[in-house]
Amino acid sequence: MAHIIVVGNEKGGAGKSTVSMHVATALSRMGHRVGVLDLDLRQKSFARYMANRRATMERHGLDLPTPKYRDLPEIEKSALTPGENVYDRRLSQAVAGLEVDSDFIVIDCPGSHTRLSQVAHTLADTLVTPLNDSFVDxxxxxxxxxxxxxxxxxxxxxxxxxNARQLRAQAGLAPIDWVVVRNRLGAQAMINKEKMGHALDELAKRIGFRTAPGFNERVIFRELFPRGLTLLDLRDVGVLGQMNISNVAARQELRDLVKALKLPGVEVTF
Incomplete structure (x- = not known):
């Protein structure tokens, strides 16, 4: 079965789609078969990222390693069993379709509580929760x-x-490996950063998650989205000149993040 990575929290602007896209593309580049789903049916940032990527490849004749994106299927109400939720069926059918030829499935959740997000969390083998380094988050x-x-x-x-962990335990599934990713860390060891670190360390022991370093605030991430590119694509699209110190550092941040996730069968090679 595919290993399911759910990227979720209930707050927008934390970098979920950026993390989802970079992790999924990194796995694809390392030779793994990756399927992806976007559960934000309104904003669809992850879906837009994938569409931008396809457009860039077509426009420039590129063949970049790319995860396989799938929309949630539409389900006729007549096909549902009594009491069955249509969103449950749409998600389970999409996952089942991707599992056939995927080693990993990356699911990007919306920044709010929805039925789809709730169910997706019960499917997570690895749960990645991006968090801005702020007590607001x-x-x-x-x-x-x-x-x-x-x-x-x-x-x-x-x-x-x-609750998702409890449901998985009742179903005899392996526990969720929950990883809280600290995005937009300040470059200096500021007081707020230290307080956040202590608070997260204390909370991790109480409710059971690991922490991992994420991405600093960098202009390059805003520039990559419209073209559907990731940090790992820059050399392939002929923009070696953009590999400045900041972008090299961002690439190292991605490498550190993928290593920290400790995904099965993944040896980081970029």
Missing amino acids: FDLLAHIDGETGKILGPSVYSEMVW
Whole structure:
């Protein structure tokens, strides 16, 4: 069966689609068969990223290693069993279709609570939660006392992950490997950065996740999206001149992230 990587949280702007695209493309470049799904049926940032990539390849005659994208299928209500949710069927059918010839399936979730996102979390072998290095985003995971810094309790998102873990356990499935990815880390060891680190370390022990370094804020990510490209494509599209120190550092960040995910059968070779 394919190893399912779900990229999710319940907040927009944390870099989910950027992480999804770079991880999926990195796996494709390393020779793995990768299928991808976008569960944000309204904004479809990940789907747009993939469409931009196809357009760039067609326009310039390129053949870049690319994951296989699939839209969720439409389901006739008459095909549903009594009490069955249409979104459950759409997701399960899409996953089943990709599993036939995929080693990994990357699922990008919306930045809000939806039925699709909830069900996707129960399918996750690896759950990646990108988080901006801010206590605004930390509130997604847990509530904290503003004066003492003491963690008061888990947030609704952490509770959803807990419920997903319980459902997997009841079904006899392996536990979710939950990885919280710290995006947009400051270049300097600022007080806020240190406080975030301590808070995450404490929370990780309480609710069971690992932390991994993500991407710093870089102009290159905003420039890549309209062309559907990733950091690993720059040499192939003839833009060696763009491999400045910042972009080389960003490539190393991607390498570190993929290593930190500890995906089965993956040896990082880029």
